[in-house]
Amino acid sequence: MRGLIVSLAALFACSSLAEAGGDAAAGKRVMLKCQVCHGKDGIAKLPEAPNIAGQKEDYLVKALMAFKAGERKNEQMTVVTKGLSDEDIANVAAYYSSIKITVQVPP
Numbered sequence: 001m002r003g004l005i006v007s008l009a010a011l012f013a014c015s016s017l018a019e020a021g022g023d024a025a026a027g028k029r030v031m032l033k034c035q036v037c038h039g040k041d042g043i044a045k046l047p048e049a050p051n052i053a054g055q056k057e058d059y060l061v062k063a064l065m066a067f068k069a070g071e072r073k074n075e076q077m078t079v080v081t082k083g084l085s086d087e088d089i090a091n092v093a094a095y096y097s098s099i100k101i102t103v104q105v106p107p
Helices: 002-014 024-030 032-038 057-069 075-082 086-098
Strands: none
Touching: 024 032, 024 086, 032 075, 032 086, 057 075, 057 086
């Protein structure tokens, strides 16, 4: 049992989830490329761009890495992510995930 716990801990430490945890302040400086479509506040400025304010950090990291690797296809995102380091991606994800959003369920 102890070996299983150690193995799981090692697996988690090597996973992309462990890579999340970027610096939101640094991400605010990097996201200049992102704000054209997604806005400084994470609310999309273009109808075809998604809102990303408050999105889960791990999801944003995985999505950005997939665009950078060519696993997800979008011409604009591919161009933008090619110029980002893994650290930039973690920081941008931290910035946008740190934006607080509220949800109002319709009556």
